[in-house]
Amino acid sequence: MYQQFMQVAMQEANKALEFDEVPVGAVVVFENRIIGRGYNQTQTLHDATAHAEMIALSAAYNYFGDWRLENCHLICTLEPCAMCAGAAVLSRIKTIVYGAKDPKFGACGSIFEIPTETRLNHRIEVVSGVMEEKVASMMKLFFQQVRKNKEGIN
Secondary structure, X not given: OHHHHHHHHHHHHHHHHHOOXXXXXXXXXXXXXXXXXEEOOHHHHOOOOOOHHHHHHHXXXXXXXXXXXXXXXXXXXXXXXXXXXXXXXXXXXXXXXXXXXXXXXXXXXXXXXXXXOOOOOOOOEEEEOOOHHHHHHHHHHHHHHHHHHHHHHO
């Protein structure tokens, strides 16, 4: 089930690439339908909060006209950071599904475990590794290009 939605999240991540953004994409799914989608736009919008997940969550809020996203699934190409995982908890997301781990910022098991933190009033099921190799490959290629461009400038 999650693979078809991860494919769409990957399409969103490709949009981020077109704008030289870190290639992260996300979708929010309710009853097997996408109700929100987003891709990283932090550089484009000059906004540190313009992560793919935040944009997809905002679209889902608009769909329902409410901030509660119970019974919704957040599918992301990359493991959500603390901000995005926290927003998912506050939104009452049912499941977070992601492709590749983020060892530097990941908050769904890599550094923090926000979705399953027992001291919070809501917990989220986490599913990792969906299309992990494709996502990791996209991320590696992007950052190799960034490093190559930086070396060419110096």
